[in-house]
Amino acid sequence: MAFSERVARLKSSxxxxxxxxxxxxxxMSFAGGLPAEPMLPKVDWSDMPASMGQYGMSEGEPAxxxxxxxxxxxxxxxxxxxxxxIVCGSQQTLDLASKLFIDPGTEILVEAxxxxxxxxxxxxxxxxxxxxxxxxxxxxxxxxxxxxxxHKPAFAYLIPTFQNPSAVRYSEAKRDAVAALLDExxxxxxxxxxxxxxxxxxxxxxxxxxxxQRTSWIYTxxxxxxxxxxxxxxxxxxSPDLFPHLLRLKQAADLHTNRIGQWxxxxxxxxxxxxxxxxxxxxxxxxxxxxxxVALEEHFGELATWEIPQGGLFFWLTLKDKLxxxxxxxxxxxxxxxxxxxEPFFVEPDANPGHLRLNFSHVPPEKLxxxxxxxxxxxxxxxxxxxxxxxK
Amino acid sequence: MAFSERVARLKSSxxxxxxxxxxxxxxMSFAGGLPAEPMLPKVDWSDMPASMGQYGMSEGEPAxxxxxxxxxxxxxxxxxxxxxxIVCGSQQTLDLASKLFIDPGTEILVEAxxxxxxxxxxxxxxxxxxxxxxxxxxxxxxxxxxxxxxHKPAFAYLIPTFQNPSAVRYSEAKRDAVAALLDExxxxxxxxxxxxxxxxxxxxxxxxxxxxQRTSWIYTxxxxxxxxxxxxxxxxxxSPDLFPHLLRLKQAADLHTNRIGQWxxxxxxxxxxxxxxxxxxxxxxxxxxxxxxVALEEHFGELATWEIPQGGLFFWLTLKDKLxxxxxxxxxxxxxxxxxxxEPFFVEPDANPGHLRLNFSHVPPEKLxxxxxxxxxxxxxxxxxxxxxxxK
Numbered sequence: 001m002a003f004s005e006r007v008a009r010l011k012s013s014x015x016x017x018x019x020x021x022x023x024x025x026x027x028m029s030f031a032g033g034l035p036a037e038p039m040l041p042k043v044d045w046s047d048m049p050a051s052m053g054q055y056g057m058s059e060g061e062p063a064x065x066x067x068x069x070x071x072x073x074x075x076x077x078x079x080x081x082x083x084x085x086i087v088c089g090s091q092q093t094l095d096l097a098s099k100l101f102i103d104p105g106t107e108i109l110v111e112a113x114x115x116x117x118x119x120x121x122x123x124x125x126x127x128x129x130x131x132x133x134x135x136x137x138x139x140x141x142x143x144x145x146x147x148x149x150x151h152k153p154a155f156a157y158l159i160p161t162f163q164n165p166s167a168v169r170y171s172e173a174k175r176d177a178v179a180a181l182l183d184e185x186x187x188x189x190x191x192x193x194x195x196x197x198x199x200x201x202x203x204x205x206x207x208x209x210x211x212x213q214r215t216s217w218i219y220t221x222x223x224x225x226x227x228x229x230x231x232x233x234x235x236x237x238x239s240p241d242l243f244p245h246l247l248r249l250k251q252a253a254d255l256h257t258n259r260i261g262q263w264x265x266x267x268x269x270x271x272x273x274x275x276x277x278x279x280x281x282x283x284x285x286x287x288x289x290x291x292x293x294v295a296l297e298e299h300f301g302e303l304a305t306w307e308i309p310q311g312g313l314f315f316w317l318t319l320k321d322k323l324x325x326x327x328x329x330x331x332x333x334x335x336x337x338x339x340x341x342x343e344p345f346f347v348e349p350d351a352n353p354g355h356l357r358l359n360f361s362h363v364p365p366e367k368l369x370x371x372x373x374x375x376x377x378x379x380x381x382x383x384x385x386x387x388x389x390x391x392k
Numbered sequence: 393m394a395f396s397e398r399v400a401r402l403k404s405s406x407x408x409x410x411x412x413x414x415x416x417x418x419x420m421s422f423a424g425g426l427p428a429e430p431m432l433p434k435v436d437w438s439d440m441p442a443s444m445g446q447y448g449m450s451e452g453e454p455a456x457x458x459x460x461x462x463x464x465x466x467x468x469x470x471x472x473x474x475x476x477x478i479v480c481g482s483q484q485t486l487d488l489a490s491k492l493f494i495d496p497g498t499e500i501l502v503e504a505x506x507x508x509x510x511x512x513x514x515x516x517x518x519x520x521x522x523x524x525x526x527x528x529x530x531x532x533x534x535x536x537x538x539x540x541x542x543h544k545p546a547f548a549y550l551i552p553t554f555q556n557p558s559a560v561r562y563s564e565a566k567r568d569a570v571a572a573l574l575d576e577x578x579x580x581x582x583x584x585x586x587x588x589x590x591x592x593x594x595x596x597x598x599x600x601x602x603x604x605q606r607t608s609w610i611y612t613x614x615x616x617x618x619x620x621x622x623x624x625x626x627x628x629x630x631s632p633d634l635f636p637h638l639l640r641l642k643q644a645a646d647l648h649t650n651r652i653g654q655w656x657x658x659x660x661x662x663x664x665x666x667x668x669x670x671x672x673x674x675x676x677x678x679x680x681x682x683x684x685x686v687a688l689e690e691h692f693g694e695l696a697t698w699e700i701p702q703g704g705l706f707f708w709l710t711l712k713d714k715l716x717x718x719x720x721x722x723x724x725x726x727x728x729x730x731x732x733x734x735e736p737f738f739v740e741p742d743a744n745p746g747h748l749r750l751n752f753s754h755v756p757p758e759k760l761x762x763x764x765x766x767x768x769x770x771x772x773x774x775x776x777x778x779x780x781x782x783x784k
Contacts, residue, residue: 002493002546032447045437046438053621101395101396103396252487254483
């Protein structure tokens with residue numbers, strides 16, 4: 001069997017395997033990034049026109065593209081509907097961008113850590129990923145400038161607002177600085193913002209693409225975190241030089257996005273009903289975030305450090321006594337606790353041990369304590385046995 | 393701007409441009425492959441569980457995979473649900489197969505003519521397409537053997553049942569012979585069957601994959617031609633050696649197919665309601681096919697030859713006096729008539745002039761005569777002006 005060269009780069013997805021294992025009802029899962037079931041809004045289909053059953057345009061439904069452009073302009077992203085492409089969730093934007101930019105060996109720039117399914121897509125197409133370390137308020141600017149001087153990445157892929165996994169929200173100053181650097185070196189920006197609307201604490205930050213003067217850009221969003229992921233409806237907005245290529249790649253990939261989901265998304269975007277739902281969602285997740293913080297302080301205060309996430313769905317813990325957290329998976333699952341090891345979020349996993357990504361939206365608050373108690377015991381056990389080995 | 397090498401191979405899609413132009417209500421369009429609007433079934437969403445809004449499995453909904461496996465086994469395709477992957481329509485299967493098999497320069501084998509959106513996908517990834525001429529009952533077997541002796545294609549992509557565009561249904565004998573040849577040379581088969589259920593005339597033909605003894609295979613189908621294309625729900629069934637790779641590629645492409653459409657498809661597949669709908673669909677299209685045949689005899693009898701399609705959605709005309717039918721597009725559109733030129737369905741368009749693909753499902757029977765009269769006049773005009781030029 002002769003497969004393509006890229007299949008050799010097709011990794012088994014650790015997160016897939018963990019999520020599959022975490023399906024058992026007795027498992028307390030801090031692993032996934034699923035919206036909480038009680039927060040899935042009740043949707044009505046009775047008014048959907050029959051015409052939504054027919055083939056549609058590759059660009060997406062005109063009214064939905066228009067609504068997305070309106071919302072984007074409110075955020076400061078100057079665009080019109082002709083720059084909006086409806087996709088089957090943000091993951092498809094990554095696939096289309098990979099196709100547009102990446103040949104084997106193409107250099108691209110990503111944060112360290114970054115979203116592991118983005119890495120999976122870029123590396124499948126053969127990208128050589130250059131990394132910039134993430135700080136609490138965004139990337140290390142000196143490192144970013146140095147990378148841009150030494151390399152000519154096809155694009156920079158950034159998640160500036162409640163990054164998955166680190167929960168970092170770039171400061172205003174770093175947003176400006178990053179935009180200026182990308183403009184200076186004329187590097188295309190792909191700005192991925194699935195979590196923008198899941199904000200719990202004051203403080204706003206307009207997208208970096210809205211600060212660019214010169215370079216090309218793709219801005220990508222989704223309704224998966226705020227409405228229904230099962231619709232598989234996301235969008236990208238692209239600078240006019242990129243749009244026609246992305247459209248043709250979308251057409252070659254799957255003709256067009258399902259119209260049923262597009263119609264449902266249109267019933268919400270920009271409406272009072274949606275704003276009310278988002279407010280409810282933020283309140284719900286804020287309560288869970290706060291409960292998680294309390295439980296973490298109790299069980300992980302001695303073991304790890306972390307920033308309180310101001311949005312998104314995750315805590316990002318750094319162990320004080322670092323070890324490869326992938327080795328914790330099996331003992332944790334034996335205790336019916338699932339979590340995401342931090343290593344796969346790095347281009348060089350083995351060089352970046354000691355982080356855990358913990359979701360706070362899924363486990364009910366009354367079970368948090370028990371789940372984190374068990375997980376902390378697994379960490380202590382592993383550290384203890386390592387020390388015991390070390391002292392032999 | 394540094395794009396990937398593959399973007400240079402990203403062609404503008406002729407069919408997209410024609411379909412866009414054919415949107416005007418005054419245009420009589422023989423161009424597309426759209427289901428007839430009156431035949432889109434009324435669907436009910438009121439019983440859909442809220443859980444369909446949540447993220448789902450990359451493989452697809454278990455119950456739908458099971459239902460598809462049951463139907464496939466009835467056709468003779470021995471498989472179980474674990475081999476079924478739900479995709480966003482058949483086009484996505486082509487994208488996944490391209491990713492699995494094609495590097496720049498990889499040889500693959502296709503029919504001449506073949507489905508132009510498949511060519512678009514394969515060529516985007518850099519395939520070198522080897523062709524086998526199509527006869528009225530399937531491929532030229534001697535040519536097929538010769539190609540397999542001289543080349544080592546990564547796969548053969550075939551549409552054996554009411555091929556788009558040629559409407560050919562492979563005979564039983566050719567199905568056996570093709571299966572034996574692919575087994576002999578150990579070449580993977582991708583068998584694409586969107587039109588199998590749209591059959592108007594007696595005669596059955598089980599899938600070629602069901603006749604294979606040894607080689608790997610992908611069988612691909614969709615509900616787009618028989619239920620609702622706007623759902624974007626299709627499927628592939630793969631031999632067990634291929635399935636895990638296709639699953640990971642699906643996950644990297646878009647995580648999973650929309651669950652809303654999957655749920656709706658499940659309400660129909662294998663039910664009496666669906667069987668009744670299919671029967672109605674066949675009757676409706678048979679009437680349109682027959683009306684088209686009468687109108688074609690009147691207007692194209694002297695100009696072209698064709699076989700009467702026993703299924704599918706298209707007539708495939710061969711002009712007696714061949715010319716590049718792409719040159720007919722503009723004059724036809726000036727007469728408010730749209731059609732698909734035949735050249736883009738060939739790997740070497742310029743070497744294959746003189747075919748027209750005419751859809752018979754879209755134009756109402758009472759308008760057929762006028763549409764074909766105008767199109768025939770455009771053909772005659774072009775042939776006449778060519779002769780006038782030739783005699784200068």
